[in-house]
Amino acid sequence: MSLENKVLGLLNEALIVYRDSPRATSWLRNQLVRFGEPVRIAVAGSTRIGKSTVVNALLGEEFTPGRGFTWYRDGVRARATAFTPSGPQEVPVVRRDGRAHVEMGMWDQVDRVIVDWPTRALRDATIIDTPPTATSDQVYREADAVLYLMRHLQDVDLKYLQAAHDNPIARSSPINTVVVLAKADEIGAGRIDALSSTKQIARRYRREARVQPLCQNVVAVAGLIAVAARTMRPEEFTALAALAALPRAELEDHLLSADRFVGGDFPVVMDPSVRQALLERYGIFGVRLTATLIRQGFDTQVKLVTQLVQRSGLGELRDSIGQYFTERREVLKARSALLALDVVLRAEPKPAARKIVMDLERIVASAHDVRELRLLAALQCGRTRLPGALETEASRIVGGLGTAVQARLGLEYEADETEQRYLVADLLARWREQAANPVLDQDQRRAATVVVRSCEGMLSGLG
Amino acid sequence: MAAPWLDVLDETIGACTTHNRPDLAERLREKRARQLDPKLRVLVIGEAKQGKSQLVNALVNAPVCAVGDDITTTVPTFVQHAETPSAALVRNPVARRAITDNPTERVPVALDQLAKEVSAGYSGEVVRAEVGIPRALLTSGLVLIDTPGVGDLRSAHTASTFAALMQADAVLLVSDATSELTATELELLKQVITNCPNVTVVLTKTDICPQWRRVLETNQAQLARAGVSAKVFAVSSALRLRAAQTGDKVLNAESGFPDLLACVQRDIVSAADQLARRVVAVSAASAIQQLVAPLKQELTVQNTKRTEDTIGALHEAQRRVDELRRRSARWQTVLADEMADLVSDIEFDLRDRTRKILREVDKTFDEADPAKGWDSFEQWLEDNLTEAGAKNFAWLLDRSEWVAEKVAKSFPVYREDLLPGSIFPEDVLERISAIERPNIEKFTVSQKLFTGLRGSYGGVLMFGLVTSLAGMPLINVVSIGAGALFGGKSIKDEGDARLKRRQAAAKNAAQRHVDDFFIKFSKDCRDAARHVQRSLRNHFSTLAEELQETLLESARSARRAVQDDASKRERRTIEVRHDLDKLVELYKRVQVLGGSQVALGISA
Ligand SMILES: Nc1nc2c(ncn2[C@@H]2O[C@H](COP(=O)(O)OP(=O)(O)O)[C@@H](O)[C@H]2O)c(=O)[nH]1
Ligand SMILES: Nc1nc2c(ncn2[C@@H]2O[C@H](COP(=O)(O)OP(=O)(O)O)[C@@H](O)[C@H]2O)c(=O)[nH]1
């Protein structure tokens, strides 16, 4: 039975056991509903770390940030619901000056808003922008997965992430967090190589002993650049191109500081307000980078946008979200449901629930999907290494390229079931050998065991 | 040009020699040497990657400190004046083991290699880097100290920053303009101020932050709200360094550095000169008072015509010498008794604290299974021991201060410099910092390998100590019990013998570790107490000897007065009056120097 079904079964059993308690019943019903929804991904981190900007980058839309929790979910038309003290209220979403606003009106003190927004980015995920006052607990309860934004690892960051794993179930499946080094351009001090420098730092954190057990991946993202690129306006491109046309040394002199860029005696006729707007949208680094890229030949808006999106780290962030979150919807949902169930079992313990407690433990202890995810992250971050071609193969089998059998086998054509079964059997035999290979160390053999288990899973799925 | 205080001090030393007091002269000479080497330490402090190292580089216009996007600075770097540029690493190869006499060695390196050596080759042995370069800014004795970032509490980096804070004369707190001061930065600032009130906040990276003016205003408002009166300067090190390369005066002005440098000159360098004068004034005044006393005595005796009065004065002088001897015995007893009490109280306190921890451990493992949550348990134990050690040591220091005051009270006379400037010998902390990382033996429980406490234990402990000294509540008291770490009730415990064995093994391991900690730590505390006692004894003995010498000199002059014939006495009286006048004159200059209002008491 799949993890999903096991957990669903357990939730339903609990509904029966707790049918006398209205509180537990409504809690469990909510969990059942949540189980069927897209993955909820919260964007968290300290004040002004760039949360709303990263959310906008993912949406491809410049939303004016709100005050409290803002949920963005897929919908047929743009609309928003404010959760006011006197019940839900529909509020309008409007576009003005190329930006999207939720017109809160008299409800601007409300601490929860749900925005329906038709965009492909929300097809598989609901994205939650969080207020700086939200605690680790609140955020992790609300969401199935978290993007945690930070600059350099500080004690407060560690505390936040550790608090999220301060529960036996959460600890045994630390698969729902991706750390983001936000404002990558600032970490790289605005130098032209800032983004690649920050990517290198992200790589180092992936291997750091304190960070590893708390997240699946660490990626560097320059949210500001990503948003600006995804929402670039034609007149902006014209202005940027005009800058790039200036003699290099002369432009450089006026890009030495933000003050200089908007200052007087500028070498080309360009209204200060235009420069001010560029500075706000792209930052001084963004202006430096676009000028350089245009000179290097990315001289149409389309080419420039593609380059910027790629360099901003948004691509990598989306890949991580796909690989660890949306592709793994079932296991993340199951995890959230188990955590929620655990709350009921603790809050209202009763003898009749003993079997559920034991089943819960068994699922937590044996959930293979969780192990797959951890192994995948370990292989991709380089903390587990396997000799030669085994490494890519292992990462593929545990679902690195997708969780369908076709993807796990790395097939580029439609193979029929018989052929697939034949291929899996072959893999299974080879990996059983690896699992007992004395040349490998304990960690590597354990990794091989997980791969074996994935092969067995495929085989039984093929019937 | 010699500082004005130097002339006065040298004249006072001359007077001491003339008046036959080589002991006083010697003491003043020591003070003179210390003031002539006025290491004015300016600590550059802040969270990681705020631009501290780059700020130091920009202040001296040279790439002396390692700068990078990732964590770079690992040890404090001392940048000071030298005729020819030079650099060295100071290493302490045994820092992790020996507690006593750990000699450091200085290894010269090429200046342009230093940055690389510090950031790359950090093996835990390098304790600091030193750079000498010829710069006008530094000629006044200014030492700029670049430090590793604060905020990563577990790291040994933070520990060394706080160790350096203990010796700072002024602090530049660096925060970049990409965001306002955070709660942690404000907290840091407040704590730093209690330790070193001369703090200036520097807002860096204005070149890449379009909104730096808004951040500056917000920060100023925040400081005002927190009741902190520190000035804030906005600068761009990047612009300053570039301006230096191209000789661009306009750009240098845009960098904001001219204002910052003016502030350093005014609020740090000049302010330190004031402080030096005050120290000199107090010592010189005290010496002159002692020169004056015998002369006054002699004059009084000579003025009295009758021999029996003279003889009475002689007896009086003798009596006071005896009295001093008697009371010297008293302060020595007070010191010895109090320190003995202190040592036993401190040890009792530590035992009490560790017992409480062990009781909690036992309670926990009566129920919980050590196979689950052991990692957090280790952390819990480490935090609690650190906390216990920190509290205990802080108490030791408080008590020592109190003992010094008590001894001073039982001292025969009052003097302004009665209490030593610092109760604690400079190396008291270094000794403690060298505590070895405890060695929990690896032990196996149900195939799970439990390793000993991870991380640099010494660093953590050191940090705890230093911060609690500075009154820093940064280490959170671990208020939840260890039991909460093991997940509570919903996880069913296996009730078999294996579990019991595991629990016993865990209790044992914890017990051994705590005992180990107790033995090492209490020994260090005893050593520290002994050290404090010795330095207090030396301090007060020196004072007592001086006093005795002064009284004896009074007795001698009284005797001289009795023996001399009338004409000789006449001449002597004139001489003494003349000497006294000169001393009074000198004393007045001393007072002007320090702005002090101590009356000399010779108007009679
Ligand atoms: N230079 C730079 N600035 C950024 C970036 N992301 C956000 N910001 C700026 O940082 C400020 C705070 O961003 P915001 O997304 O509102 O942060 P939040 O409070 O965490 O939601 C805004 O002024 C943004 O323009 C970035 O990647 N680079
Ligand atoms: N643009 C700019 N970057 C700076 C400035 N000061 C420091 N940086 C950069 O900020 C990063 C961290 O600087 P560093 O001095 O190593 O910080 P520390 O950790 O506080 O010592 C480096 O990449 C520096 O180049 C500045 O004034 N302007």
Ligand SMILES: [Mg+2]
């Ligand atoms: Mg926001």
Ligand SMILES: [Mg+2]
């Ligand atoms: Mg540094």
